[in-house]
Amino acid sequence: KAGVTQTPRYLIKTRGQQVTLSCSPISGHRSVSWYQQTPGQGLQFLFEYFSETQRNKGNFPGRFSGRQFSNSRSEMNVSTLELGDSALYLCASSSYQPARIDSNTGELFFGEGSRLTVL
Amino acid sequence: DAKTTQPPSMDCAEGRAANLPCNHSTISGNEYVYWYRQIHSQGPQYIIHGLKNNETNEMASLIITEDRKSSTLILPHATLRDTAVYYCIVRVGSRNTPLVFGKGTRLSVIA
Numbered sequence: 498k499a500g501v502t503q504t505p506r507y508l509i510k511t512r513g514q515q516v517t518l519s520c521s522p523i524s525g526h527r528s529v530s531w532y533q534q535t536p537g538q539g540l541q542f543l544f545e546y547f548s549e550t551q552r553n554k555g556n557f558p559g560r561f562s563g564r565q566f567s568n569s570r571s572e573m574n575v576s577t578l579e580l581g582d583s584a585l586y587l588c589a590s591s592s593y594q595p596a597r598i599d600s601n602t603g604e605l606f607f608g609e610g611s612r613l614t615v616l
Numbered sequence: 617d618a619k620t621t622q623p624p625s626m627d628c629a630e631g632r633a634a635n636l637p638c639n640h641s642t643i644s645g646n647e648y649v650y651w652y653r654q655i656h657s658q659g660p661q662y663i664i665h666g667l668k669n670n671e672t673n674e675m676a677s678l679i680i681t682e683d684r685k686s687s688t689l690i691l692p693h694a695t696l697r698d699t700a701v702y703y704c705i706v707r708v709g710s711r712n713t714p715l716v717f718g719k720g721t722r723l724s725v726i727a
Contacts, residue, residue, distance in 0.1 A: 501659075528712055530712075530714065532715075539717055539718075539719060540660070540703075540715075540717035541717075542714035542715065542716070545712060545714065547712070552712070553712075553713070553714055555714065585657075587659050587660070589659075589660075591712060593712040604650065604662045604665060605660075605662065605715060606662060607659030607660045607661070607662075608659050609658055609659050610657075610658075610659050612657075
């Protein structure tokens, strides 16, 4: 079964531009989360989507947004890019479903990430 | 903030067992212990998780103390490909709460 696919893998933007990153979860997974990884702050949670609804949001400014489509694919957008937005952006999918009261313990499966460089 | 404490780095000889400790003294009754690892420039990889009992899978074993305040991840026969940063995370398993990553332990497997 294919893993989590993120595109593009690498991209370079300049300050003030905006960027859209895409994530295709593992087939059958409906929960998608996004994380940012920088050398200074480490891995930090951005947001989580299930059934096209944002369920959780991390402590990031409004320039960071996301959405999820009916096929569970997700995109995140960063507007008005700043130098500090240079990072590895990671998407993770999970088989978690809120209405299920079973033993699903929600392990996340990560993609390889999109490495964004802002000049 | 991460609820776990791990040593920043460890070395292990190739072929030997790597034992990575983690302290989680404030763990709640419904929180699981998860282990992930991240090989350079790749996304984190799920290894194993547990609640109370020791767990084993094809990658590793997880030993959780009886009071659940600490655990040890064991890679039984470390290889050079196991060189990575290992993260110990506590998290409520029944809800999809975000993973809170600390700084992890950088394991270097030496030939």
